[in-house]
Every structure is written in C-alpha cells, then in structure tokens.
Amino acid sequence: MKILAASTSTIYGQEYLAYLEDAIVDFFGNARQILFVPFARPGGISYEDYTAKAAAVFARLGFSMRGGHAFANAEDGVAWADGFFTGGGNTFLLLKTLYDTGYFTAIDAAVRNGKPYMGTSAGTNVTGLTIGTTNDMPIVYPPSFNAFGWLPFNINPHYLDPLTGSTHMGETREERIHEFHVQNTQPVVGLREGSWLMLQNDVLQLHGIHTARVFQQNKLPEEKSPGKGLDL
Amino acid sequence: MKILAASTSTIYGQEYLAYLEDAIVDFFGNARQILFVPFARPGGISYEDYTAKAAAVFARLGFSMRGGHAFANAEDGVAWADGFFTGGGNTFLLLKTLYDTGYFTAIDAAVRNGKPYMGTSAGTNVTGLTIGTTNDMPIVYPPSFNAFGWLPFNINPHYLDPLTGSTHMGETREERIHEFHVQNTQPVVGLREGSWLMLQNDVLQLHGIHTARVFQQNKLPEEKSPGKGLDL
Numbered sequence: 244m245k246i247l248a249a250s251t252s253t254i255y256g257q258e259y260l261a262y263l264e265d266a267i268v269d270f271f272g273n274a275r276q277i278l279f280v281p282f283a284r285p286g287g288i289s290y291e292d293y294t295a296k297a298a299a300v301f302a303r304l305g306f307s308m309r310g311g312h313a314f315a316n317a318e319d320g321v322a323w324a325d326g327f328f329t330g331g332g333n334t335f336l337l338l339k340t341l342y343d344t345g346y347f348t349a350i351d352a353a354v355r356n357g358k359p360y361m362g363t364s365a366g367t368n369v370t371g372l373t374i375g376t377t378n379d380m381p382i383v384y385p386p387s388f389n390a391f392g393w394l395p396f397n398i399n400p401h402y403l404d405p406l407t408g409s410t411h412m413g414e415t416r417e418e419r420i421h422e423f424h425v426q427n428t429q430p431v432v433g434l435r436e437g438s439w440l441m442l443q444n445d446v447l448q449l450h451g452i453h454t455a456r457v458f459q460q461n462k463l464p465e466e467k468s469p470g471k472g473l474d475l
Numbered sequence: 476m477k478i479l480a481a482s483t484s485t486i487y488g489q490e491y492l493a494y495l496e497d498a499i500v501d502f503f504g505n506a507r508q509i510l511f512v513p514f515a516r517p518g519g520i521s522y523e524d525y526t527a528k529a530a531a532v533f534a535r536l537g538f539s540m541r542g543g544h545a546f547a548n549a550e551d552g553v554a555w556a557d558g559f560f561t562g563g564g565n566t567f568l569l570l571k572t573l574y575d576t577g578y579f580t581a582i583d584a585a586v587r588n589g590k591p592y593m594g595t596s597a598g599t600n601v602t603g604l605t606i607g608t609t610n611d612m613p614i615v616y617p618p619s620f621n622a623f624g625w626l627p628f629n630i631n632p633h634y635l636d637p638l639t640g641s642t643h644m645g646e647t648r649e650e651r652i653h654e655f656h657v658q659n660t661q662p663v664v665g666l667r668e669g670s671w672l673m674l675q676n677d678v679l680q681l682h683g684i685h686t687a688r689v690f691q692q693n694k695l696p697e698e699k700s701p702g703k704g705l706d707l
Contacts, residue, residue, distance in 0.1 A: 422564075
C-alpha cells in the first residue's frame with residue numbers, strides 16, 4: 244500500500260496544501276487522475292466548492308481531479324481514479340458518508356491493490372484502525388467507528404502539547420489519549436501540524452519538521468524523529 | 476422534571492464541586508439518598524475511587540451516596556435513590572455504559588417521574604437531546620448518540636471562546652458547532668466553566684457568573700445572561 248497521511252492540510256500563514264506540494268508530486272507520480280473525497284465538509288462547505296478548492300492546487304501540479312460525489316456510484320469513481328485524496332473536516336461525517344455511498348469498500352479495495360491514497364486531518368484519521376482518537380464533534384452517527392486500518396494504529400492529527408498556564412478544566416490531548424488506552428490496546432500517533440506519515444514499500448516514515456508523540460498502552464509516551472522508519 | 480446541569484465539576488484553583496455546594500444542598504433538598512453514576516471514568520479512574528471522591532463531598536453536605544455499579548442491577552440502584560448525580564469524564568463511555576447496564580432506561584423513567592438529576596460535564600451532555608456536541612474523544616462506540624433529552628437542545632460544556640492569536644489550525648468550538656448545525660436542527664447551549672443550567676417547575680434558568688452562548692441553526696449566536704428564564 245501507498246499512503247500519505249498528513250496532520251493538517253494547511254500550516255498557519257500558508258496557502259491550502261502549500262507545504263505539501265513537493266510531497267504530492269513525488270507521492271502520486273504517474274497517477275494522474277486523482278479522486279477527491281469531499282465528504283468531511285469543513286465548515287459545511289459544499290462538495291462542489293470543496294472539490295474546486297482542492298482541484299485548483301492539484302491542477303497546478305499537473306493532476307486531473309474530480310470529486311467522488313460527481314460519479315454515478317463509488318465503483319465508477321474508483322475505476323476512474325489512479326489515486327485518492329481525502330480532505331479534512333468532520334471525521335464522523337466523512338466516515339458515515341464513506342459507508343453510506345459505498346466508497347468505503349471501493350476505496351479500501353483499490354488502496355489495498357496499490358492505488359495511492361493521501362489524506363489530511365479527517366482524511367488521515369480514517370487511514371488508521373478506528374476514528375476513536377479524532378478531535379472532532381460527533382455531529383452524525385456513523386454505522387461503526389472502524390476506519391480503513393491501512394496503518395496498524397490510531398492517529399491523532401493536529402496533535403497539541405498541553406498549554407502551560409491554562410486555567411481551562413477540559414482534558415488535555417494527552418489525557419484524552421490516556422483515557423482511550425484504558426479502553427483500547429492499539430498505539431496512537433500524535434501527529435503535529437506540519438508532520439505527515441508516509442507508507443511506501445512496507446516502510447513507514449515520519450516527515451516534516453516535528454517529532455511525533457507515540458502513545459502505547461501501559462507505557463510512557465515517546466517522541467519519534469522524522470526521517471527514520473517508524474516501527475509500530 | 477428537576478435538572479441541574481453544570482459545565483464543569485471543578486473551577487480552576489478550587490476543590491472538586493466546591494463552587495456548587497450551596498446549589499447542591501438547595502437542589503436536592505429532602506432527597507437524601509443520591510445515586511452516583513461513575514461510568515464516565517475521567518482519567519480512567521475506577522468506579523470505586525470515583526464514587527468515593529464524590530461521596531466525600533456529598534457526605535459532608537449531609538447526603539448518603541452510593542455508586543451505580545454497587546447494585547445488583549439498575550432497577551435496584553434507581554429504587555434506592557432519591558436523586559442522581561452523574562460525574563464528568565468521557566461522554567461516549569458514559570452513554571455506552573448507561574445503555575449497557577440498563578441504567579439509561581431506569582434513570583430516564585425516574586427523572587421523568589420527578590427525581591432530581593444533577594450532572595457535570597459528561598453528566599450534563601446526556602441531559603440534552605444527543606451527545607453530538609461533546610468535546611470528548613470517541614473512545615468507545617455507543618449503540619446510539621441519543622441522550623436523555625430532558626432538555627430540548629444540545630449542550631456544549633466547557634465552552635471556550637476562540638483563542639486570540641492562536642496559530643493552531645484545528646477548528647474553534649464555534650466552528651465545530653456550526654458544522655453540527657449543517658447536519659442538525661436543535662439549538663446548542665455553549666456553557667462556560669462556572670455556569671450551570673437549572674430546570675425546575677418547567678422553568679429553565681442559567682446560573683453562575685458567565686453568560687451562555689446559544690447557537691441556533693441559521694442564526695447568529697446570542698449571549699444569554701444568568702438569572703433570567705432561558706426560552707429554548
């Protein structure tokens with residue numbers, strides 16, 4: 244499988260996907276027709292507008308892009324595609340719509356057969372085992388929390404270190420992940436904004452300027468550096 | 476119905492439930508046997524330890540408290556109780572365990588028949604229509620997101636105003652609630668830490684030192700002041 248899973252689409256002060264452009268060109272390579280999955284709808288944006296936003300970047304990089312909603316069914320969309328990009332937004336809405344439209348099964352089969360998949364934020368959450376470590380609000384009820392499971396762990400995108408001096412009594416991200424590990428056994432990768440994971444030729448690597456924080460059940464969290472293989 | 480729904484159990488720099496002690500004494504009144512619902516397990520705390528923590532406060536205020544897990548079944552626990560207190564923690568875990576144990580149905584019937592119910596944080600989330608506006612991670616999969624629906628809206632506890640100057644690209648609380656309203660019609664009450672809602676004699680009032688932020692679909696958010704009736 245060939246997976247690029249980014250914490251965020253956009254770095255503060257930059258344009259949409261700007262920091263990932265070189266990685267996108269390298270990653271998709273000769274896969275020129277990219278299916279965009281707009282189902283996470285950040286801010287409630289329409290499928291059409293969201294697809295246009297992503298397609299503007301991909302077109303400039305030399306790719307042809309269409310939205311998954313524009314096909315008669317998931318099988319047609321996946322047959323057209325050489326690769327996939329799933330944008331961020333609400334992870335519950337994304338997963339529910341993937342299931343409801345049949346895209347879950349169709350994309351899963353295509354990616355397991357080698358078509359490259361890139362996700363940002365919510366699109367990255369679904370590359371792991373479950374969406375149980377999303378930061379999003381459960382605005383719709385999906386038929387399951389099970390995600391694609393291409394990566395053998397869970398991801399927490401937009402990972403945030405505890406704010407020093409905060410007087411807010413809500414749980415920190417690390418506390419939430421600890422609570423996850425009271426109920427679940429799989430590792431969780433806290434992926435900071437500006438980081439991405441890449442799986443190619445059975446090797447998983449961390450990219451970008453930050454370390455990632457890896458949480459395993461009943462162990463202390465560890466910081467993993469970019470550039471080396473991540474063995475999880 | 477008689478409901479006290481607090482944003483948080485604990486205000487920064489204070490002891491557990493300290494700011495609510497006068498309200499607790501007034502609210503429960505002659506209801507002296509209070510069933511504690513420990514299922515949300517903040518930080519993964521055990522049912523026993525969590526119940527002991529709450530019972531220490533309630534005992535000092537003159538109430539007898541037992542944990543819901545200590546009864547043979549939900550019917551026995553609810554029959555013993557003159558009232559209920561559900562503590563905070565993880566809302567998904569709370570709701571799933573309420574369903575799994577039978578406490579959901581039993582507590583719902585008792586509260587609709589007049590027994591007082593107090594919740595903090597996750598315990599407050601479940602007083603509304605659904606848990607669709609919780610801030611928690613979906614660490615377990617409940618059989619439904621439907622909550623008790625005693626209050627005819629959703630609640631967002633620990634409501635946070637946008638941080639000025641933040642460079643984090645995750646959604647603000649207000650953006651998340653907007654995304655909720657693209658998919659759902661019910662109002663959402665953003666309840667700041669230190670605020671609580673009280674429903675008594677069919678009158679709903681906001682208490683505490685803060686205004687609450689009320690979100691309605693297709694309307695601008697409004698700030699509501701404490702002390703007046705909230706008409707939602």
